[in-house]
Amino acid sequence: MPTSPTSRFARLHRRHTLALGLGALAAGLLPPLPARAAIPAGTVLRVGDQKGGSQSVVEAAGILADLPYRIEWSQFPAAAPLLEALNAGAIDTGYAGDAPTTFALAAGTSARIIAAVRSNPHSTTILVPGASAIREVADLKGKTIGTGRGSIGHYLVLAALKANGLTPGDVRIAFLLPSDAKSALAAGSIDAWSTWGIYVSQALLVDGARAVATGNGLMSGLSYQSATLDAIAGKRDALADFVHRTAAARLWALRNSDGYADIWAKAVGVDPAIARHTFGVEQARPVAIDGSVIADQQATSDLWREFGIIPARLDAGAIFDPGFNSALPA
Numbered sequence: 001m002p003t004s005p006t007s008r009f010a011r012l013h014r015r016h017t018l019a020l021g022l023g024a025l026a027a028g029l030l031p032p033l034p035a036r037a038a039i040p041a042g043t044v045l046r047v048g049d050q051k052g053g054s055q056s057v058v059e060a061a062g063i064l065a066d067l068p069y070r071i072e073w074s075q076f077p078a079a080a081p082l083l084e085a086l087n088a089g090a091i092d093t094g095y096a097g098d099a100p101t102t103f104a105l106a107a108g109t110s111a112r113i114i115a116a117v118r119s120n121p122h123s124t125t126i127l128v129p130g131a132s133a134i135r136e137v138a139d140l141k142g143k144t145i146g147t148g149r150g151s152i153g154h155y156l157v158l159a160a161l162k163a164n165g166l167t168p169g170d171v172r173i174a175f176l177l178p179s180d181a182k183s184a185l186a187a188g189s190i191d192a193w194s195t196w197g198i199y200v201s202q203a204l205l206v207d208g209a210r211a212v213a214t215g216n217g218l219m220s221g222l223s224y225q226s227a228t229l230d231a232i233a234g235k236r237d238a239l240a241d242f243v244h245r246t247a248a249a250r251l252w253a254l255r256n257s258d259g260y261a262d263i264w265a266k267a268v269g270v271d272p273a274i275a276r277h278t279f280g281v282e283q284a285r286p287v288a289i290d291g292s293v294i295a296d297q298q299a300t301s302d303l304w305r306e307f308g309i310i311p312a313r314l315d316a317g318a319i320f321d322p323g324f325n326s327a328l329p330a
Helices: 008-020 025-029 055-061 079-088 098-106 152-163 178-187 197-205 229-234 236-255 257-268 272-282 291-306 322-327
Strands: 044-050 070-076 093-097 111-118 124-128 144-147 172-175 192-196 210-214 222-228 285-287
Touching: 044 079, 044 236, 055 236, 055 257, 070 079, 079 093, 079 098, 079 222, 093 098, 098 111, 098 152, 098 222, 098 291, 111 229, 111 236, 111 291, 111 322, 124 152, 124 197, 144 152, 144 178, 152 172, 152 192, 152 210, 152 291, 178 192, 178 197, 192 197, 197 210, 197 272, 222 229, 222 236, 222 291, 229 236, 236 257, 236 285, 236 322, 257 272
Parallel strands: 044 070, 044 093, 144 172, 144 192
Antiparallel strands: 093 222, 111 222, 111 285, 124 192, 124 210
């Protein structure tokens, strides 16, 4: 089970607060949370995260100093192992894209979606090496595409094939974690890689890769904070506070994208240009769980079902808990 070391983000935050003005939320500008019952002393919220997910933005925004509970962070390389930990009850809550969350909930994970974030679908991309003869989706016929099973990259492959009159049988899909897919693409073991976020930025800016398809028009761009049913029942007020803080921090990051990108780049050891490109494309923004979110989620679920990735149709409305909408900043 991955565990987070002493946070480099926190140290970097303290070092750069005065220079970049990143303590605004901590200084009292955090929008007030609706009145709730006192969170019991000693409450621990076990939070699963992925690189560039939640921990980085809340620590960069400086809004964790007055937490009425303790957070135990666990970092994962991709959504699949995070959601496996959620299913096992090893974490209380975790952040992942809509496609892998659908995959997990359809498989019986005892959890609900408690908050939503909408990003630019362009941030999920099918990449090929710069010298590849592949120029468009049709050229992928007979080729091998690497991605994570049940990931947003997997979803993009299926959606792109369908939109271009192809089927999954027209390609070979190699299910790989991002680090393995990156190596496989460089070695020529796969012809294309369907991935997201920082992996796209690194491939485009450092490795000279090219995009042959993006999620524009094919994906919702939604990601979700999900929580186990036990955590919703026993730690609801702590979860609501966490939803409030992460949403406020994401709004702060949109207004301070370069400063946030610089802190994040130093923390994870990448070039600031890569971080700025990633966040500049993603434009992640918290949104309420409403009819449009549920409709987009139903479309995602239905495509998974169409291609046999999940065994039965999933009622999107049943996998959300919209009661946490009241925790969002006004």
